[in-house]
Structures are given as C-alpha cells and as structure tokens.
Amino acid sequence: MRLFAQRGYAAVSMRLIASEVGVQAGALYNYTPDKQGLLFSLMQSHMEDLLSARAARVTPDSPLAQLEDFTRFHIAFHLQRPDAVFVSYMELRSLDAQNFAAIETLRRRYEDELEQILQRGVQAGLFTVPDTKIATMAVIAMLTGVNTWYRTDGRLSAAEVGTIYWNMVRKAVAA
C-alpha cells in the first residue's frame, strides 16, 4: 500500500514489492494471482475495515450527535491510514471493470450512511441542505481533504482537527 501510494500502481514493479518484503518476485505469486489482484485485495480490505469500524460505533440519538460522530470518526479513521486513503481514491482507474464495480459498491455504502444522517436531520428541521446527496459529497470531500495537509508532527492532534472540522460541518448544514 505504501509503494502504491508513493509511486502509483503502474510504477511499482512486482520486483520492488518483493524486495521490500524480502523475497524474490516469483514468491509473491503464492499470495496473489497477479498484480491486479493484489491492488484489489488492498483496496477491498481498506473499504471493509472502514465499514466495520463505522458499524462498531454506538449510534447517538439525535441527527446532530450522529453527524458529529460521523465527522470525528471519518477524520480519525482516515488520518490513521493516509496511504490506503490515497490509493483507494487514486487507483480506482487502475482496477479492471469488475473490481472497480465491487469497490464502488462499498464506497457507496459508506456515503449512504452520511446521507441518511443528513436526511433525518433535514426531516427533523435541524439541518438545511440544498440536496442531501450533494451535501454528502461536499462534507466527505472536506473531511478527507485533511489528509492532504495534516502532519503527525504538527501542532494539532487528530482529535483537535476533528473538533475544528466538526464546527465547520455543523455550521455548513445548520438550519
């Protein structure tokens, strides 16, 4: 995942992967049918980790508290896996059609969780958004964007960033 993130799928050879894990290239084929299968396996595991970590959280009562929980969860989870996040977005184009469809299904499932929170908040009169689908994409893009600038050795902890972004998200969707 680290090599794919740093260099891109096409620029990483099986020889380089093998060298990083301390075997010869041929030995990798005992673990993956081919390079494409390896990329898919990494991306699928990442998406499944995301969905199960999300499912493991206790759902708060109100849509407002649910949105705060989603915001803090999303930032904390993604800041811990910058390589996986980068690869899972950038290398969608490197997947063959069937693998692409499988990853997109998982991604859609995650986005739906946020959209349902927004829909319930709108119905309860707590939120005002132009369109729940667009607001979903806007919030996720804003939150995932943390990965482009956050540095572990910077002045802010992941939890502090969560609070900062929660204030912006809260206001952006406020009634």
Place this chain on the structure above:
Amino acid sequence: MRLFAQRGYAAVSMRLIASEVGVQAGALYNYTPDKQGLLFSLMQSHMEDLLSARAARVTPDSPLAQLEDFTRFHIAFHLQRPDAVFVSYMELRSLDAQNFAAIETLRRRYEDELEQILQRGVQAGLFTVPDTKIATMAVIAMLTGVNTWYRTDGRLSAAEVGTIYWNMVRKAVAA
C-alpha cells in the same frame, strides 16, 4: 492530459501518446525533452491558466462578495478542466523534486488568495473560522470535490452547482 488522467503517468507510454496525436514516438522528442518534461509542462500550464484566470476577475469590495466570487470561480474553472485538475493533484508524486517544488509554489499562490479573503473577513467580523489556513484547505477540498461527482449531462448546470456550494461555504465560515 487526457491519457495521464485516465491511466496515470507511468501507465502511459510515449508510443501511446504519439499514436493519439498521429505521429511516431520519436517525433514527440521534437516537442519535449522527455516524458517528465511533458508532464511538468502540462501541469505548469494548468496552474498558470488558473492564476491568470483568477487575476483577470474584478475584485468585489467586501470579503463576503470576494468569497462568493472565489467560490463560483473555482467551481466553474475546475469543472471545465476535469482531466487537468485530476492530473495536477494526482501526479504530483510523479514529478522530480525540482518540478514538484515549482508546481507547489504556484499552488500555494492560489491558496493564499483564498486565505487572504478569509483573513480580511475575520478581521471585519464577518467570518468566524478556527484557523484561516485550515479553513482555506477545507473550502478548497470541498469545492474541488465537485469534480468527483459532477456530470455534464446531469440535471445541474455548473452555475447552479456554484450557488449550492456558495450557500454551504457561506454558512461554514459565517460569524
């Protein structure tokens, strides 16, 4: 730019580029010193187009109107060049150190324009943001995210999307 966006820099061969423009591979070297130079030239032109298009706009008086103008400009400009936007973000890692630094300088210059708007708005008491640098990154990530879902043949025009996002940005930074 289209080929790099669809397949990634490393996955595009000089032979493929040549075939798309109707020449043999060797002929390309009359136009670029090498493949790396071609990537850099494309990305540099994109960033310079962005900065000069931005500079060409008449600056409104108030920070609020400036922020609205920036929001609408950013969305309109980026929706017209999805391939260039994708490549300029994704292929930063494919640039050598010197070219990377040059592109980063141009990118920083663009981000600074938004940050200065936010700073003036905060000083005027119009905006309340946790940190102008973080708010800058959050707004740009949200706006650029439009490119991941917008379809030209969809129900919304680029201008309508601009209005939708302006409402979210306005609320997110509101005092």
Place this chain on the structure above:
DNA sequence: GTCTATAGGACGATAGAC
C-alpha cells in the same frame, strides 16, 4: 513456499536517413 532462470514483450530515448 522459496529459489533461479527465463519467456515474451513493452519501455524511454536516440541515431541517422530523408
């Protein structure tokens, strides 16, 4: 489950004719 060796082909870049 690892190794060495290699098949078979694509790669970036250049040389030299025209």
Place this chain on the structure above:
DNA sequence: GTCTATCGTCCTATAGAC
C-alpha cells in the same frame, strides 16, 4: 520535423528444482 530501426533496460508471469 518526421520516419524507421534499434539500444539497453525493465516488465509480468511462469517453469521447474529443492
């Protein structure tokens, strides 16, 4: 400024020994 031809290198994937 384009072509053909090619250099030297690297690629994925497989075969077969151990």
